[in-house]
Amino acid sequence: MAPGGRGPEVRVPASQGVSRLDAALIAQSLLSGLLFGGVYSLMAVGLTLIFGVMRVVNFAHGDMMVWGMYLAWLLATRAGIDPYVGFVLCAAALFGLGYLIQRALVGRVVDAPHEMQILLMLGVALVLENSALVAFGPDPQRVRSPLRAATVWLGPVFVDVARLVTFVLAMLLTLALYLFLTRTDLGRTMRAAADNLYGARVIGADVGRVYAVAFGIGAACVGAAGALVSPILPFQPAGGLGLSVASFNIVIIGGMGSLPGAFLGGLLVSVAESLGAVFLSPSMKELVSFSLLIVILLFRPAGLFGRAAT
Amino acid sequence: MSDRPGPSRMHRRTFLQASAKAAGAAAGAAALGFPAVLRAQVPTFKVGAVHPITGPLAEPGQACRLGAQMAADAINSAGGIKSLNGMKIDLILGDTQTKPDVGRTEAERVINQGAQMLMGSFDSGSTQAMVPVAQQRRVPFLVDIAAADPITANVAKAVKEGQQKTQYVYRNFPTGSSFGKKAVQYFTEVFQEAKVSPKRVVLMYCNDLFGQNNAKGFQAAHAAAKPSWDIVEVIPWPEPPQDLSTEVSRAKAARPDIIAPITRPASAQLLLPEIRKQRLDIMGIVGPGSPGLYEAGQLATLKEDLEYVMSSLPWANFKNPRTQKVAEDYQKRSGGKTFDTNSGYSYDGILLIADILERAKSTDPDAIVEAIHKTNWSGGLMQYAGPVTFNELGDNPNAVTTMIQILGGKPVAVWPREAAVQKFVFPRPKA
Numbered sequence: 150m151a152p153g154g155r156g157p158e159v160r161v162p163a164s165q166g167v168s169r170l171d172a173a174l175i176a177q178s179l180l181s182g183l184l185f186g187g188v189y190s191l192m193a194v195g196l197t198l199i200f201g202v203m204r205v206v207n208f209a210h211g212d213m214m215v216w217g218m219y220l221a222w223l224l225a226t227r228a229g230i231d232p233y234v235g236f237v238l239c240a241a242a243l244f245g246l247g248y249l250i251q252r253a254l255v256g257r258v259v260d261a262p263h264e265m266q267i268l269l270m271l272g273v274a275l276v277l278e279n280s281a282l283v284a285f286g287p288d289p290q291r292v293r294s295p296l297r298a299a300t301v302w303l304g305p306v307f308v309d310v311a312r313l314v315t316f317v318l319a320m321l322l323t324l325a326l327y328l329f330l331t332r333t334d335l336g337r338t339m340r341a342a343a344d345n346l347y348g349a350r351v352i353g354a355d356v357g358r359v360y361a362v363a364f365g366i367g368a369a370c371v372g373a374a375g376a377l378v379s380p381i382l383p384f385q386p387a388g389g390l391g392l393s394v395a396s397f398n399i400v401i402i403g404g405m406g407s408l409p410g411a412f413l414g415g416l417l418v419s420v421a422e423s424l425g426a427v428f429l430s431p432s433m434k435e436l437v438s439f440s441l442l443i444v445i446l447l448f449r450p451a452g453l454f455g456r457a458a459t
Numbered sequence: 460m461s462d463r464p465g466p467s468r469m470h471r472r473t474f475l476q477a478s479a480k481a482a483g484a485a486a487g488a489a490a491l492g493f494p495a496v497l498r499a500q501v502p503t504f505k506v507g508a509v510h511p512i513t514g515p516l517a518e519p520g521q522a523c524r525l526g527a528q529m530a531a532d533a534i535n536s537a538g539g540i541k542s543l544n545g546m547k548i549d550l551i552l553g554d555t556q557t558k559p560d561v562g563r564t565e566a567e568r569v570i571n572q573g574a575q576m577l578m579g580s581f582d583s584g585s586t587q588a589m590v591p592v593a594q595q596r597r598v599p600f601l602v603d604i605a606a607a608d609p610i611t612a613n614v615a616k617a618v619k620e621g622q623q624k625t626q627y628v629y630r631n632f633p634t635g636s637s638f639g640k641k642a643v644q645y646f647t648e649v650f651q652e653a654k655v656s657p658k659r660v661v662l663m664y665c666n667d668l669f670g671q672n673n674a675k676g677f678q679a680a681h682a683a684a685k686p687s688w689d690i691v692e693v694i695p696w697p698e699p700p701q702d703l704s705t706e707v708s709r710a711k712a713a714r715p716d717i718i719a720p721i722t723r724p725a726s727a728q729l730l731l732p733e734i735r736k737q738r739l740d741i742m743g744i745v746g747p748g749s750p751g752l753y754e755a756g757q758l759a760t761l762k763e764d765l766e767y768v769m770s771s772l773p774w775a776n777f778k779n780p781r782t783q784k785v786a787e788d789y790q791k792r793s794g795g796k797t798f799d800t801n802s803g804y805s806y807d808g809i810l811l812i813a814d815i816l817e818r819a820k821s822t823d824p825d826a827i828v829e830a831i832h833k834t835n836w837s838g839g840l841m842q843y844a845g846p847v848t849f850n851e852l853g854d855n856p857n858a859v860t861t862m863i864q865i866l867g868g869k870p871v872a873v874w875p876r877e878a879a880v881q882k883f884v885f886p887r888p889k890a
Contacts (some may be wrong), residue, residue, distance in 0.1 A: 174712045181704040279513070287517025289725040289757030290733075300736050309704070309736060381758070382701065383728030387514045387557065391699060426705040432666035432695035434705075 173305035176426055180306060182423025183416060187316035188378045190415030191393065193399035194323050194408060195370030201406030202343045202363040203259050209250075209268035211392030212277035213368050217243055217375025218292075218384040219285055225379075232292050233314055240369040247368025251361040259360065274389060280336035281386035290430045294380035315377045322373055323412055326366065330408070339363050343406070371396075398438055402445050404455025414453065417441070497612055503549040504540065504822060506531075506597075507569030509579035509589065510805070511740075514557025515699055518724055519750055519801040520581050525793055526802035527578065529785070530809035540813060541710060542820045546815060555580050559588040566592040566802065574598065575822055578808050581801065583607035583668040593627045595788060599827045601815075602630035604801060604810030606638055606748075607672040611853040627824065629831050629853040631811055631839075631862055632804055634750075635669075639676030640684075644773040645862045645874055646717075647686045648774060649745070649769070652874075653885045657716035657742050659691045663706065664699035664721035670749070673721050677747040692714065699725045707733040707842075718744045731764040744884035746770035748860055753870040755796040765865045767887035774842050774861035775803040776871055777880055782840040797870065807839040807855030811847060814838065824861060842878050858873035 192214060207213075217239045222234040232239075250273060256265050296395025299310035315429045330336035342359050343350040350356055375384075399418050418438045425437030445453060493615045511520030530698070531548045539545040551564035551574050562585030566577055570592065577593055577600040580586045586605035593600035594614060602610060611630050617623040633641070650657060664674040674693070681690055692713035694706050703726065710718060717739055720730055728751075734744065744767075746752050752770045775782050775798055786798035786808065811834070816822070819830035837846040845857040862874035864883050873883035 169509070171712065174708050177708045178705040181702070183707070185702050185704070191545075224572070282513055282517065286756075287513070287521060288754075289760070290727050290756075291728050291760050293762075297732060298736055300738075307737065383725045385515060385517075385725060387517065388699065388725070391701065395701065423705045426696075427709060430695060431706045431709065432697050435697050 163237040165449035175424070177306050178427045179420060180308065181312070182313035182420035183382075184316045185423070186416035187312075187319035187413075188374050188381075188421030189399055189419045190361035190412045191319040191322055191374040191377070192371055192396045192442070193403065193415045194326060195367040195374070196396045197400045197403065197406055197411040198326070198366055198370065199367035200337055200400065201408070203255070203360050205255055205259060205266050205364075206263070206268060206270065206397075207364075207367065208393060209277055209389070210306060210367075210371055210396050211394070212274045212281075212389030213243055213246065214371045214375040214392050215281060215384055215386060215389045216246070217372035218310065218382075219281060219290070220372070221376035221379040221433070222285075222290050222292050222321075222384075225294070228303040231294055232376050233294065233296070233318070233337040236318070236373045240373040241377035243372025243375075244365040246372075248317065248361045248365035250368070251364035252357075254362060256357060256360065278386050278389050280441050285386065287387075289383040289385040291383045292379040297380045313378050315381065318358060318377055319374065322370065323408075326370065327408060329366075335362065335373060343458075395438075398442055401452055402442055403454030407452065407454035410452055410454030479550050489518035495870070496832055501539065501545060501547055502543070503547045504543070504760070505549050505551050505573045505575050506565065506809070506815060507553055507572075507574030507577045507579075508550045508809075509553030509555055509562065509565050509569060509577065509585075510581050511550075511557040511585065512554035514555075515552035515723065515725060516557040516582055516750075518754060518756055520555070520557070522754075522793070522796065522801040523579075523581055523801070523805040525789070526798075527603070529792065529802075529888060530806040534809065536811045540810075540816045542817050543822070546816070546822075548809065550809075555585040556584070557585070558583060558705055559584040562586065563588040563592055567591075567596075568828065570596050570598055574810060575824075576601065576827065578603050578805070578812065579605075581605065583610065583672065586610050587668065590628050594623060597627060597824045599824055599831065601808055601812055601831075602628065603630060603805045604667075606633060607636045607668050608634045608636055608676070615852045624827065625828055626800075626853055627828060630744075631724050631808060631847055631850050631855045631858055633858045634854055635672035635676040636679065637676070637854075637858070638673050638748045638771065638860060639678070639857075641860045642685060642719075643680040643684050645771050645860075646688070646719075646745060646795060647684070649862065649874055649883060649885055650688065653883075655742060655886055656687060656884075658688055658721050659713065660688050660717045661692045661694065661710045661713050661715040662690050662719045663694045663696070665723050665726050665749075666695040667698045667723075670695070670698065670721050670723075672705060672841065673749065677719070677721075682734070688717070690719075696726065698723055700729055703729040703733050704737075707737050707739070710734075711737055711739050715739065716742050720746050721749040722751035723747070723749070724751040724754065724757055727757060728760060731761055731768070733856075735764055736888045741839075744768045744887075745885075748772050750800075750806050753797075753799060753863060754867065758865065758868055758870075762868070766868070767884055769862055769864045769873070769883065769885070771860045771862050773800045773804060773858065774863055774878070774885075775799065775840055776878070777872065778878075781839060785840060797860045799870070803841050807841050810840075811836060831844075842872070 180276045220239040221232040224230040301308045397413040403414030422434040425434040497839040513597045535547045539547045551569045567590040581604045583605045637781040664670040748771045789798040813832045814836045819826045843857045844859045861878045864873045871881045872878045
């Protein structure tokens with residue numbers, strides 16, 4: 150890789166057998182990947198919930214996340230609220246946005262063919278992206294949290310405290326969502342509507358409201374994910390598409406509409422990308438996650454936890 | 460709409476009829492009357508200024524647009540192009556959205572709207588996509604910013620081999636390979652001047668056309684110069700990245716003395732804090748030249764993570780009083796931003812186009828190309844190694860970079876001596 154490297158000082162870089170240093174590097178990348186995976190999981194859980202309940206693919210998912218990031222930034226810079234607290238407000242705001250988008254727009258196309266839904270959601274994505282550009286300008290931003298440079302060293306391996314906090318909060322939110330879906334009436338109605346729309350209507354479920362709440366919760370998940378990563382990841386209005394694509398990849402790997410699938414898929418993709426950056430060239434790490442997608446689709450066409458289409 | 464009461468519908472119909480008639484009349488009037496009106500007005504020369512105004516590179520792209528507009532205003536208010544009866548420069552603005560395919564369609568659109576020259580477009584991918592349009596439509600294209608070598612070299616080759624008749628694409632910006640040569644030279648000189656001898660340099664770069672080309676240029680220049688330091692590890696990342704922690708861990712495992720990053724604004728915001736977090740024990744971060752390490756927005760967000768970072772960049776010549784004046788103006792009109800690489804080279808691009816037109820005394824594309832070849836211009840505000848001229852590839856060999864460093868939260872020129880306004884701090888102080 151390094152041309153002209155013929156001097157006696159030069160050591161040929163990387164992948165020349167596993168030295169002690171390489172073992173630390175692998176452990177480090179496993180840990181970093183796992184911790185970052187919490188965010189991927191939370192992003193994907195929101196997307197899979199929306200798809201699972203109303204079979205609408207939310208192409209504006211990444212842009213909603215970017216708005217979550219900007220809201221966290223506004224709270225941090227204008228009101229001095231740390232994103233690790235402010236994420237609750239961001240989630241609430243995105244819930245409102247999701248609820249409104251479902252009621253005003255998505256509700257009209259729930260029964261329409263997929264391509265119409267996709268066009269609508271791409272339109273919503275464009276509006277969200279460009280309104281962020283108008284409101285916040287094009288510069289990449291990053292929220293400055295006191296935790297941003299905090300690290301704990303365990304021998305040669307370090308734990309990034311911001312990532313650890315993000316990971317734990319993302320886990321708790323996913324758990325809370327799971328409990329909501331399995332233990333509350335509204336959650337059960339939501340699953341009923343997802344399982345059998347006709348049946349849900351027959352027993353008198355207010356499907357319109359259930360849909361709007363589901364869309365709101367999906368948006369709230371990704372809003373919270375956005376706020377939680379805002380101290381770790383720089384963001385700019387154009388960043389939504391990449392985040393949407395990452396979420397789709399995870400959801401398809403985990404199985405469309407499956408909550409545990411999205412959760413484990415997020416961890417899996419993040420760890421795979423992180424290890425890919427060690428064993429292959431880092432610029433190929435996206436190749437790893439998309440290759441993973443192809444391999445899983447070959448052997449389990451419905452994804453890891455998906456149910457075969459009926 | 461259709462169930463509105465009658466009067467409303469009537470109203471709309473009459474409105475439509477009336478507006479159709481009005482439009483017809485206007486078109487007729489335009490067809491007959493326009494030439495007369497035009498003759499009465501001051502003639503204009505239309506330049507299609509295409510930059511990334513939206514998308515990931517919107518920040519530098521908007522700086523380019525403002526720089527170009529300010530230069531056009533300055534020329535027009537000083538009386539326009541004198542050899543063409545005070546012809547004014549009129550910009551037709553385009554937005555590549557940071558996408559190469561859009562760069563191409565925008566180039567076509569501005570030409571269809573009458574652009575007689577093209578200028579653009581900051582990122583190498585979009586610029587490359589605009590080149591065939593300029594060649595096919597015979598519209599001279601001055602690349603104000605874009606470093607990838609093939610942009611001009613491919614056209615020069617096609618003309619040399621007789622596949623194309625005329626080269627319409629010229630560049631007033633350092634090429635990727637010249638970025639590399641200067642960076643290797645400055646690295647070595649700065650190390651010598653500081654009386655230190657770092658050995659292990661880790662090159663990290665964004666894996667897009669610009670990043671690849673500049674990384675290649677840097678490595679090739681290093682191989683040719685055989686300096687006392689080595690590139691011990693090369694780490695590319697996909698741009699824009701979502702995480703760079705593993706990349707930095709990998710760099711750390713190579714035990715570097717220097718990290719040499721080729722970034723974009725978003726990736727710089729990931730990379731620099733990560734280097735701090737993982738506590739790399741290095742003498743400094745010295746970039747071979749890229750965006751992300753000096754812009755106002757980056758300085759505001761990254762703060763202490765950017766302090767002491769050095770980068771070899773095309774930079775404005777602040778020893779020129781005229782540059783200082785334009786920079787002050789720019790600061791006012793941009794809401795407090797620094798006049799830098801992007802605003803500066805686009806500003807110079809328009810000044811250069813005015814000089815070319817002044818000498819061409821014609822708006823004919825081939826007369827313009829003729830004048831471009833004879834260019835020998837030293838009215839620019841950027842740092843040049845001599846007057847702007849164009850070599851056999853269509854590049855300006857005198858467009859060179861300057862080593863800048865962030866000191867006290869501000870980017871300042873620190874090397875070479877003739878450009879330096881302050882002494883560099885290297886190795887950086889230990890935290």
